[in-house]
Amino acid sequence: MASRIHMAVHLALMLVIAGLVVLRLDSSRAHDLLVEKLNARALKAEQHARALLDEIEATRHELRFAREDERQARRELAAISRHLTGAGPAGDDPAATPALPHPDDPIFARLDPTDASPSAEPADATASSPSTPTRLATGEDGSTARSPSGQSPSDEPHAARSGAPVAPGSVASPSASDLDGLLAQAEKEVRERYRDQPELLARMLELLKRTRESSRPE
Incomplete structure (x- = not known):
C-alpha cells in the first residue's frame, strides 16, 4: 500500500515537472515571437x-535652389525695370542696384528703347562737335543767339520745345506707348523662359505688373 502511494506521488x-517544462518552452517561444515582431516593427x-x-x-535642397532662382529673377526684373524706365543707379549698395546678370542675354538686347521706339527722332547731322561746344542760332533778322545748352533751338529736346522743364544732363524717358511695348515684350520673354516654373513665373509677372503700374503717368 505504501509503495502504491509512493508511486502515485512520484508520478x-x-x-x-513536465507541465512546468512545457509552460517554460511555450513562454520562451512566445517571448521570441514577440521580440521578432517588435524588431520587425522597429526596423520598419x-x-x-x-x-x-x-x-x-x-525638400531643403529644392527650397534653396528656389530661393536662388527667385533672387536671380528679382535681379533680372530690377535690371529690366531700370532699363525700361531709364532710371540710373540708386546708390552704392549692390543689393539696391544689382548689375545685369546676363549682359549678352537676348531679353536685354531686344529691350533697347531707341530701337523699339517707332517715333524716335533721327540724330541731327549738323550737331556740334566736341571742339565746338557752343552753337549760334540765326534769327529772322539775321542776328545770332546762343542756346543755354550749347545747341541750336532745333537741337533742344522735344520736352523743352513743348514747354516741359528738362534738367541739365537728363535723358528723356521713352513714351508711354514705348514702355507698354517694351513691357509686353519683356513679359513674353519671361513667359517663354520660366514656363516650367509656375511659382517663379507668377512672381515675375507680378513684378512686371508693378513696374507697368509705376511707369504710368499719374
Whole structure:
C-alpha cells in the first residue's frame, strides 16, 4: 500500500515537472515571437524615418535652389525695370542696384528703347562737335543767339520745345506707348523662359505688373 502511494506521488511530481517544462518552452517561444515582431516593427519604423529624413533633405535642397532662382529673377526684373524706365543707379549698395546678370542675354538686347521706339527722332547731322561746344542760332533778322545748352533751338529736346522743364544732363524717358511695348515684350520673354516654373513665373509677372503700374503717368 505504501509503495502504491509512493508511486502515485512520484508520478504526480513527474507530471508537474513536465507541465512546468512545457509552460517554460511555450513562454520562451512566445517571448521570441514577440521580440521578432517588435524588431520587425522597429526596423520598419527606422526605414520610414530614414525615408522621411531623405525627403526633408531633398525638400531643403529644392527650397534653396528656389530661393536662388527667385533672387536671380528679382535681379533680372530690377535690371529690366531700370532699363525700361531709364532710371540710373540708386546708390552704392549692390543689393539696391544689382548689375545685369546676363549682359549678352537676348531679353536685354531686344529691350533697347531707341530701337523699339517707332517715333524716335533721327540724330541731327549738323550737331556740334566736341571742339565746338557752343552753337549760334540765326534769327529772322539775321542776328545770332546762343542756346543755354550749347545747341541750336532745333537741337533742344522735344520736352523743352513743348514747354516741359528738362534738367541739365537728363535723358528723356521713352513714351508711354514705348514702355507698354517694351513691357509686353519683356513679359513674353519671361513667359517663354520660366514656363516650367509656375511659382517663379507668377512672381515675375507680378513684378512686371508693378513696374507697368509705376511707369504710368499719374
